[in-house]
Amino acid sequence: MISILLFALTSFLIGLSGAMAPGPLLTVTVSDSIRRGFRAGPLLVAGHVLGEALLVTLILMGLGYILRSGPAPAILGTAGGAVLIWMGILGFRDSEDTENIPEGGSILRGAIISFANPYFFLWWGAVGAALMYRGLELAGVLGLLAFLAGHWSSDLTWYSLVSFLSSRKSFRMNGRPYKIVMMILSLFLILFGVYFLIESLKAISGYS
Known part of the structure; x- marks a missing residue:
């Protein structure tokens, strides 16, 4: 039992190190929290967890190697970069809208x-x-659940904290500070998207 708890703690710390790294989800957590308040963080994490649950299922079905083999990462990066750019552009439009x-x-x-x-x-x-596989080796399904509990707890802890802090300085009025912050955050999304797109297109060109 102690080994399982230690594994869950290790999974939490590893997950926290990844969650705390700047990225698109962090940017959206700040922007949504400014507009909607603290509850935006846990809701975003809920969507993130649903996506990860699907991915965990695919990996358990033996498809994990596809995610890191051949041109798959580059193709995913190209599509993802385009989506982030699109969401950033929408963010500029939405900065004029103060509705929840x-x-x-x-x-x-x-x-x-x-x-x-x-x-x-x-x-x-x-x-x-x-x-995941280490958890299965350690204690079967219980080990896998320990990993998922630790990992998802790290996401919920970090993004809830970010959401709380962002909502305390909320720019909910229909004024200039709100619009400036939303435009800056939208610009970050676009920059992330452009970076992913360029790097992925470079990788794809290497396969041609």
């Missing part, structure tokens, strides 16, 4: 942002898969 985002919107955005990030697939195809 629907409850289901943040869950869907959490899933879309996760799948749009090519490093999401690379991490799960390598680190995530290794930890």
Whole structure:
């Protein structure tokens, strides 16, 4: 039992190190929290977890190697980069709208942002898969659940904290500070997308 708890703690710390790295999900967590308040963070994580649950299922079915082999990462990166650019452009438009985002919107955005990030697939195809199988070796299904509990707890802890801090300085008024912050965050999404797109197109050209 102690070994399982230690494995869950290890999974939490490894997951936390990844969650704390700047990325598209962090950017969207800040922007949604400014507009909707603290609940945006947990809702985005819910969408993120749903996406990861699907990926975990695929890996257990033996498809994990596809995520890190051949041109797959580059293709995923190209598609993801395009989606992030699109979401960033929409963000510029939405900066003029101070209406709350629907409850289901943040869950869907959490899933879309996760799948749009090519490093999401690379991490799960390598680190995530290794930890999953380690958990299975350690204690079967209980070990796998320990890994998932630790990993998902790290996401929920970090993004809930980010959401809480962002919502405390919320720019909910229809004024200039709100619009400036939303435009900056949208620009970051576009920059992430352009970076992923360029790197992925370089990789694809290497296969031709």
